[in-house]
Amino acid sequence: MWTTVIVSVITLIVGAVAGFFIGTMYLRKQIEKMQSDPKMLQQMARQMGYNVNKQQLNKMQQAMKHQKFPRR
Numbered sequence: 001m002w003t004t005v006i007v008s009v010i011t012l013i014v015g016a017v018a019g020f021f022i023g024t025m026y027l028r029k030q031i032e033k034m035q036s037d038p039k040m041l042q043q044m045a046r047q048m049g050y051n052v053n054k055q056q057l058n059k060m061q062q063a064m065k066h067q068k069f070p071r072r
Helices: 002-036 038-047 054-066
Strands: none
Touching: 002 038, 002 054, 038 054
């Protein structure tokens, strides 16, 4: 009885930690893709409620290129 509870809690914790790291790796890859694809960047801006012109899009792209994403 107690072993079932302990195994369940440990499995939940391990799953949450693994999900967090997999999610951050996925998000980091998506951001790196956006640096080279202006259409993705513009789509993200529209989803956030911003309508950007070409000059603003170039500034956003340059800012993202200069930003370093730490690898773990």
